[in-house]
Amino acid sequence: MxxxxxxxxxxxxxxxxxxxxxxxxxxxxxxxxxxxxxxxxxxxxxxxxxxxxxxxxxxxxxxxxxxxxxxxxxxxxxxxxxxxxxxxxxxxxxxxxxxxxxxxxxxxxxxxxxxMVTSSHVDVMRGEEVQAFGALSLAGRQDGLCCLPGTHSKWVSARENTLTHFTTLMTGELFHVLRFHTLVGQPIPREEAFDAEGFEQGLAAARHPAGLLHALFEARSRHLHAGLEPAQVGSFLSGVLIGSELAAMQPWIEAEEGVVLVGSRELSESYRRAMETAGLAVCQVEADRASIEGIRLLNQWRSGSPG
Incomplete structure (x- = not known):
């Protein structure tokens, strides 16, 4: 102690x-x-x-x-x-x-x-920087790309144990808004389970040439005319948003050998499924373990014994 x-x-x-x-x-x-x-x-x-x-x-x-x-x-x-x-x-x-x-x-x-404050990219984060350091340490890596899903998902790049770049995407918050406050979310029952078929349809819709704004509306049109059941709509929307997130991060993904996925088991499962569908190698680290490891490393630095 x-x-x-x-x-x-x-x-x-x-x-x-x-x-x-x-x-x-x-x-x-x-x-x-x-x-x-x-x-x-x-x-x-x-x-x-x-x-x-x-x-x-x-x-x-x-x-x-x-x-x-x-x-x-x-x-x-x-x-x-x-x-x-x-x-x-x-x-x-x-x-x-x-x-x-x-x-x-x-x-x-x-x-x-x-x-990050540049002429083309302004971004902030709190807490995810600790998790990124911790996750990379647990994965045995000095370089890599971390995906940290959440209300505001973060993608963090590292080189030689230095965080070099990060991007925030409002995936989780947008899902909540769509789920509870829009027409496309209206059919979703109060209690719903993950639906793999609905999610896969969403991942495919995310690749529509008309882009994200059209793909989201397909939750409505597919429900009316293509057999998308109310209990599948939430998973469809999740697939569209996560698929669009992966597409947006593609330039960073292509520069790495896979992705270190940092999150709770339940939240990470959808991301892992989407990444593996896209052919990506995934190293999964539980969020609490990443936080604890990141703080352990900070504690070592402060006590004068960095490991």
Whole structure:
């Protein structure tokens, strides 16, 4: 326990914390709640964090509580306090050197995010940079392309353990809007399971020469005239969006030997299916493991023993 640390992934909707063995990266315990950014005011963050982690931090003994690393939207302007977003290209060492003390909690650090600001590409991320470093480490790679599906999917390129480029695609958020707030999503039943046939139809529709905007509307026209059942519409829309995401990232995909897919098991399954349908080699890494490994590497840098 004396070499343990706590990794916190604190987003808009959820608080997730992991007590981790600092040498092996093994998760010793974890906590999860729905107390995300939306549920707390800025002054509540240190009190809530202290309360949730008190048992772990005191169990280690010693003169100081074990370190806490907080990644994700907790470091956004609307979070605990705004942490910097560092310019690309980005190394793990630079990320570690710019850890920001979390006010109101001893030995606690906010992990910076990343940004790209050029004449042709402006983008930001928080939390995925940690997962990308962690996933590449777990995959045994210094170079590669990571896909991190989510509300705002991220594609992150790396060379020689340096993150060089990333792109955000609003795939998850757009699916939610289509599913609940548009005509094409109206037939979908409240409870629906993944439908492989509907998903495959969506992947094929994503290649329509008229593009994404037409392919999405085919959810409606296929339902009316081509036998697409209500329970298949959601999977069809998912196929269209993920297929379009892969098409948009094709120039980066072609430059790599496969993709490191980083996400929850359920969310990653659709992406893995789409990638394998496209003939891509996929190395799959679970999102929590990637976060923990990324924080473990940061903890090593901060303690002066990078591995």
């Amino acid at each position: 004396r070499e343990a640390f706590i990794a916190v992934d604190w987003g808009t909707s959820n608080f997730r914390a992991f007590l981790v063995d600092g040498q092996t990266g093994r998760c010793l315990d974890e906590k999860c709640s729905s107390a995300g950014l939306r549920a707390l005011s800025p002054e509540q963050f240190p009190h809530y964090c202290r309360q949730q982690l008190a048992e772990w931090r005191t169990a280690a003994g010693g003169s100081a509580p074990i370190p806490v690393y907080l990644a994700g939207m907790v470091g956004a302007r609307t979070g605990w306090v705004e942490a910097p977003q560092l310019e690309m290209p980005l190394t793990l060492e630079t990320l570690a050197e710019n850890l920001m003390p979390a006010p109101g909690l001893d030995n606690a650090w906010l992990v910076p995010g990343a940004r």
